[in-house]
Amino acid sequence: MTKTQAKQLVVCVENDGYAVSLEKRKIYVALRDAAADKHDMLRIVDESGEDYLYPKAFFRSIALPQAVRRAVLAA
Template identity: 80%
Template sequence: MTKSRSKQLVICVDNEGYEASLEKRKIYVTLRDPAADKLGMLRIVDESGEDYLYPKAFFREIALPLAVKRAVLAA
């Protein structure tokens, strides 16, 4: 599996209580975490460059053409 397929891109639609860590309308990378998913959370690489759990309701999945997704993940 390629690196770009193992990560999902999402866009932040809410950051209430996490204003210092998340920016609305910004694209974030999620890391697969089945345990977090069961709790309604996503593991997000945030502004600090580290991954943390955030409420899944704060994000919407986005689908991008593969070339664009690769470019976003490489940035």
Template identity: 80%
Template sequence: MTKSRSKQLVICVDNEGYAASLEKRKIYVALRDPVAEKLDMLRIVDESGEDYLYPKTFFREIALPLAVKRAVLAA
């Protein structure tokens, strides 16, 4: 349960300068990173399958029903 709490689903609303790594309107997994949060960044698992820091303003949190969130995280 703590594993899913440390992951958040966000949607990309901007990818300026990162078009090869991020797709607009796509759902991404954001990993909890207190240091990144202090810098107004999010740690995102991007198109490469690796996690990198991106500006927080590029994303918006999305709320999904728990069953849907679990399915998305499991995919």
């Protein structure tokens, strides 16, 4: 698995209790974490630049064209 394949792009649809850490309608990188997945959580690289666990219900997966995906991940 390549480094970019281990990352999923998601959009934030809810941020109750995390307004400082998450912005609604913003695209975030979700890192694969099997333990978090078992608890309905996602490991998200948030506004601090660090990765933390957030409820999976706060996000929706998105699919982007490959060129756009590469640009988002490079930003």
